[in-house]
Structure formats: C-alpha cells, structure tokens
Amino acid sequence: MKPRLAYGYPSTRVRRDGDFQCIHCHNLVPSAAAWAGVQHRNHCPYCLWSRHVDLYWAGDRLSACKAGMWPVGLTAKQRVDRYGRSIPGELMLIHACVECNGVAINRIAADDHVAILLEIFQRSQDLDRRLVNQLQAGGIAVLDAAEASLVQARLLGTK
Amino acid sequence: MNTNSESPDDPGVVIKKTIGTYFVLRGGQVLPCGISSLLRKDFVYSTADPTSMPRRVQSARFNTHEDPVAVGDIVRFRDAGDGNGVITAVLPRRNRMARRSAVPMPGAHPFEQVIAANLDQVVAVFAAARPTPSWHLLDRYLVSAESLNLPSLVVITKFDLVAGGEIEDDLFAAAKAYRKIGYPVLLTSAVDGLGLDELRQTLAGRVSVLVGKSGVGKTCLLNALQPGLGLRVNAVNRSTGKGRHTTTHSEMFLLDFGGAIIDTPGVREFGLWNVDAQVLAEFFPEMQPLIGTCKFGLDCRHAEEPGCAIRQAVTNGAISPYRYQSFVRLREEL
Ligand SMILES: Nc1nc2c(ncn2[C@@H]2O[C@H](COP(=O)(O)OP(=O)(O)O)[C@@H](O)[C@H]2O)c(=O)[nH]1
Ligand SMILES: [Zn+2]
Ligand SMILES: [Zn+2]
Numbered sequence: 083m084k085p086r087l088a089y090g091y092p093s094t095r096v097r098r099d100g101d102f103q104c105i106h107c108h109n110l111v112p113s114a115a116a117w118a119g120v121q122h123r124n125h126c127p128y129c130l131w132s133r134h135v136d137l138y139w140a141g142d143r144l145s146a147c148k149a150g151m152w153p154v155g156l157t158a159k160q161r162v163d164r165y166g167r168s169i170p171g172e173l174m175l176i177h178a179c180v181e182c183n184g185v186a187i188n189r190i191a192a193d194d195h196v197a198i199l200l201e202i203f204q205r206s207q208d209l210d211r212r213l214v215n216q217l218q219a220g221g222i223a224v225l226d227a228a229e230a231s232l233v234q235a236r237l238l239g240t241k
Numbered sequence: 242m243n244t245n246s247e248s249p250d251d252p253g254v255v256i257k258k259t260i261g262t263y264f265v266l267r268g269g270q271v272l273p274c275g276i277s278s279l280l281r282k283d284f285v286y287s288t289a290d291p292t293s294m295p296r297r298v299q300s301a302r303f304n305t306h307e308d309p310v311a312v313g314d315i316v317r318f319r320d321a322g323d324g325n326g327v328i329t330a331v332l333p334r335r336n337r338m339a340r341r342s343a344v345p346m347p348g349a350h351p352f353e354q355v356i357a358a359n360l361d362q363v364v365a366v367f368a369a370a371r372p373t374p375s376w377h378l379l380d381r382y383l384v385s386a387e388s389l390n391l392p393s394l395v396v397i398t399k400f401d402l403v404a405g406g407e408i409e410d411d412l413f414a415a416a417k418a419y420r421k422i423g424y425p426v427l428l429t430s431a432v433d434g435l436g437l438d439e440l441r442q443t444l445a446g447r448v449s450v451l452v453g454k455s456g457v458g459k460t461c462l463l464n465a466l467q468p469g470l471g472l473r474v475n476a477v478n479r480s481t482g483k484g485r486h487t488t489t490h491s492e493m494f495l496l497d498f499g500g501a502i503i504d505t506p507g508v509r510e511f512g513l514w515n516v517d518a519q520v521l522a523e524f525f526p527e528m529q530p531l532i533g534t535c536k537f538g539l540d541c542r543h544a545e546e547p548g549c550a551i552r553q554a555v556t557n558g559a560i561s562p563y564r565y566q567s568f569v570r571l572r573e574e575l
C-alpha cells in the first residue's frame with residue numbers, strides 16, 4: 083500500500099525535471115509538457131521504456147533503484163459510469179523494473195508512438211503467466227486479446 | 242599590583258564577547274578582559290629551510306579581521322587586579338564552529354570567523370507543527386554537525402499541537418527513523434512540559450549549540466527550561482542582528498542545572514561550507530560503513546552507478562529513501 087505524503091517531507095511531485103536520455107534506446111527525450119501532453123514525462127515516447135525513479139507516487143523521485151522499467155503491457159483504469167457500472171477508463175501503460183520487482187502504471191502521453199504501443203499490446207498476449215498473476219494480485223489487470231477492439235479504438239481513435 | 246603573582250596566566254572560559262571585550266569565567270567569577278596584542282598577529286615563518294627547528298619568524302602582520310578569541314575558548318589570562326584582565330593565550334580548540342566571512346576588501350581571501358569553540362553537542366530544534374518541520378533542513382544540520390565531529394540531538398517541540406492525530410503518527414515514524422540512525426530525538430512542549438526533564442538531563446554539564454529557524458519555539462522552550470532564559474538569549478540576538486558583524490557579539494548562556502547553551506544569529510546560519518560533495522556520504526552515519534564497498538569503490542558518487550552499495554541499501558530498506566533523497570539534494574546544493 084502506498085503511504086500518504088509523509089508529513090514534513092518535501093513534495094517533489096511538481097518538480098520539473100530536465101530533458102533526459104532514454105535508458106533503453108538512448109534517444110534524447112524532451113521533458114516539456116507541451117511535447118508530452120502530460121505533467122510528468124516518465125517514459126520514452128520512442129521505445130516506451132521508463133526508469134525506476136519513483137517509489138510511492140508518480141514524481142516523488144524517492145526510488146534509489148534507477149534501473150530500466152520495461153513496458154509490460156496495457157491496462158485500463160476502471161471508472162464508474164452514471165448507472166453505477168464499472169467500465170474501462172483511460173488506457174495506461176504497465177512498467178516493470180528489470181532489477182527489482184517494482185511495478186508502475188503510467189499515463190500514455192500524446193506523442194507516444196502508437197505503433198510501438200500496439201506492438202507492446204501484441205507481445206503482452208504471451209506474457210509469462212506468473213508475471214500476469216503477480217500483477218493481478220497487485221490490482222493490475224493486463225488487457226488481453228478480448229480487449230483488442232477497446233485498445234484499437236483508444237489508440238487509433240476508431241470505433 | 243598583581244594579586245595573582247603565583248599563577249599569572251590562569252585558564253578560564255570565554256563566555257561572552259562584545260567589541261574588544263571578552264568575558265572570562267573562572268571559578269564562578271566573570272572577568273572582563275582585553276587581549277594581548279601578540280594574539281592579534283599572524284606570524285610569517287621563514288620557509289627557506291623547512292627542516293630547521295625552531296622556525297624563524299620572518300615578519301608579523303597585524304591581523305584586524307580575524308578575531309583570535311571565540312566564545313567557548315579556554316584561555317590563559319592575567320588578572321590586572323583592577324577588575325579587568327588580559328588574555329595571553331588561547332588553548333588548542335577541541336573543535337570549532339565557523340563560517341566563511343565576507344571578504345573585507347576586493348581580492349582578499351575569504352577568512353574564517355569562529356562562532357564558537359569547544360562544543361559538546363548540536364541541538365536541532367523543530368516544531369511539530371506551525372511551521373511544518375523540514376526534514377531536509379534537519380539533515381543539513383546533522384551533516385554539518387557530523388562534519389564538525391559533534392553529536393546531535395533532535396528536539397521536536399510544540400508537540401502539544403499534534404498530540405493524538407495523524408501527524409503524531411508521522412512524527413513518531415520520523416523520530417523512529419532518526420533514532421535508528423543513532424540520533425536521539427526528544428518530543429517536547431513548552432505548553433504542557435512534555436520532555437523537559439529529559440531535555441534538561443541532556444543539556445546538563447554540556448556546551449550545546451542550538452540551531453533552528455525562528456518561530457520553531459526556541460525562546461519558549463528555553464524559558465520553560467529555565468525562567469527568563471529565552472528572553473535573555475533573544476535580547477542578545479536582537480541587538481546583534483544580521484550581517485557581517487554578527488559575531489562581534491556572542492554569548493554562552495549558563496544553565497542553572499549545569500552546562501551552557503549557545504544561540505547566536507551566526508549560529509542560525511550554520512552552514513555546510515566545510516563539507517565537500519566528494520565526502521558527503523561520510524556524514525550520513527548509516528551510509529558511512531558502506532563507503533568503498535560499491536562496485537566502483539571510492540569513485541562511486543552513489544548516484545546512478547551500477548552496483549552502488551548505498552543505493553542497494555536504500556532499495557532493500559536498510560537506508561531511508563528520504564535520507565537518500567536528502568543526500569542527493571545536498572550534493573546538488575553543495
Ligand atoms: N502550542 C505551542 N506553541 C508554542 C510552543 N512553543 C512556542 N510556541 C509558539 O510558537 C511561536 C514561536 O515561538 P518562539 O519561542 O518565539 O520561537 P523562536 O523564534 O524559535 O524563539 C509563539 O507564538 C509561541 O507562542 C509550544 O510548545 N506549544
Ligand atoms: Zn527509449
Ligand atoms: Zn527497480
């Protein structure tokens with residue numbers, strides 16, 4: 083469980099980090115919000131890898147691990163519609179650390195490469211079951227083939 | 242008429258100084274003293290033959306910037322017998338707290354202003370609330386104290402403001418984390434008297450430097466420890482103010498129950514200027530034993546290097562991620 087923001091510790095959530103070089107594909111990634119369309123650019127838009135820098139909350143920069151986090155697959159935030167039914171909400175990227183068992187879910191940015199996102203979704207159909215179960219136990223459901231049309235609609239804007 | 246002819250240069254402690262006058266305590270008596278002009282000189286030694294002993298003094302410069310005597314100094318002095326004395330020597334200091342002073346002339350070297358000497362501990366004071374404690378600032382103070390080889394005590398005062406709430410749990414957790422590193426943490430309140438007996442015990446018989454931003458409750462805490470003490474300290478601080486002359490006056494306050502405290506505006510600026518980024522981890526006691534065990538040995542900056550033992554200790558829970566974050570931030574600030 084995530085602790086709430088600990089009293090007296092600086093909230094670094096709004097901290098602006100500079101441009102960074104992707105730990106995986108080594109492309110230079112501009113951090114400007116205008117490019118990303120999200121407040122925190124936490125993954126590379128070209129290969130979609132992230133880095134294990136946050137510990138409790140997005141942007142807290144409290145993790146000392148700092149290893150690469152690979153894009154495991156996609157999940158959907160659950161939201162409740164006006165009839166009280168749980169429906170799939172925003173599409174999110176699941177990241178898993180290559181060195182420790184850190185996992186994060188992150189918002190997809192406006193300039194993330196759609197073709198790569200679709201590729202990740204494809205690949206995630208063959209994920210190791212143990213990883214899928216471990217994520218499930220942590221409350222993260224990896225979207226599977228049954229949700230292919232949802233993923234396509236969200237990523238390609240088609241109905 | 243020297244009444245102390247058998248022991249002309251007695252040792253005493255400087256407990257207060259104002260411009261040109263040093264108040265020396267010995268055997269419960271305080272004697273205002275001037276200093277011997279010999280103490281004001283910087284001797285320039287001949288370097289022609291460094292092996293020749295004794296070294297020959299080539300010349301002497303009159304030094305007007307550096308005060309050779311600081312509060313806390315153990316000095317030898319001569320009682321003139323007329324209610325005044327002369328300091329003739331400053332005994333070697335066990336430690337000292339100093340700051341880099343403003344340069345008096347363009348092109349001159351920055352010099353050190355010793356704020357206090359021969360200290361026993363640093364007492365970092367924070368409020369439980371109003372204002373919210375800054376743990377990063379605390380880590381800064383602790384690192385400064387470590388760099389001076391001084392033990393620290395953390396005092397969280399105004400605890401009455403948070404007793405019985407969610408914040409109390411957070412403070413207990415923070416106190417536990419600092420105690421685990423080895424820093425004693427006292428929870429106090431000037432309002433309900435919490436922790437005051439314990440605080441008296443830790444201050445007794447020691448010379449303590451108080452650090453903490455204004456508003457954290459130091460004055461009230463001192464008044465609660467000893468009636469009127471906070472007011473006296475404040476009167477001195479107000480008269481000295483800020484700026485380059487902060488150390489022309491400073492004072493050590495004697496405690497009824499033994500020991501003394503030092504709290505001057507100069508001390509409030511308690512800085513890190515003698516700490517080098519290269520050795521910062523040495524001043525984090527929980528990181529210190531790991532130095533040299535990283536994959537890159539002593540070259541590791543403990544930032545992003547693979548195989549860093551300190552980062553590993555953070556990820557496996559042995560070192561607090563907040564302390565590590567303070568370490569990273571302090572290194573950027575240095
Ligand atoms: N509730 C509560 N308020 C306190 C306590 N100590 C100080 N205060 C209040 O905090 C404010 C600042 O205190 P003061 O001692 O002057 O702070 P200083 O600037 O550090 O000397 C004042 O309004 C005090 O009344 C305390 O133990 N409990
Ligand atoms: Zn990349
Ligand atoms: Zn990790």
Ligand SMILES: [Zn+2]
Nearest residue numbers: 535541543549
């Ligand atoms: Zn290291």
